[in-house]
Amino acid sequence: MARERAAKRLDGYPVHWIDDVAELARTHLALAGLATTRRSVFVEQVAALGFQFATLVHPTARVSSRSTIAAGTVVSAGSVVAAYTSIGAHVLVNRGVLIGHHTTIEEFVTIQPGANVAGACTIGRGTFIGMGAAVLDHTSVGAGAVVGAGAVVTKDVPARAQVVGVPARIVKEDVEPR
Secondary structure, three states: OOHHHHHOEEOOEEOOOHHHOHHHHHOOEEOOOOOOOOHHHHHHHHHOOOOEEOOEEOOOOEEOOOOEEOOOOEEOOOOEEOOOOEEOOOOEEOOOOEEOOOOEEOOOOEEOOOOEEOOOOEEOOOOEEOOOOEEOOOOEEOOOOEEOOOOEEOOOEOOOOEEEOOOOEEEEOOOOOO
């Protein structure tokens, strides 16, 4: 983003350049709603300025009272988080996402609209799950992996692998954050 764009307003709200927000840390909470595997870079930059992070759950989302959601996480409209699920810090659960029971979502994960992560799954740090993807019961997706839109994960996915298709198959290894 060019610094000049920070001079404009977005939906009536001010846009601030990162170098100019340190004074707001005393009175404001931060939230990183970017759908990227590099969200941690932005979060670390804002945290270094002294910001605390909000947690945002849309009023139409349903989160079991037996589940936990860490700071900086966004649970969007129409999403459902079942019982005994743990969602780490700075996770983006986009609209209409379903997350099953006894599932662990580690920090900085992005789950795109309409994805379905079944029960007893583990999703590793910084993983990106594409729109409409499905992760079947008792399956693990390793840290930094990318699950393509519409993919159906039927077996464990290694860290930093990119998978696509039905059933999901590895098309790239050693995926770099983007």
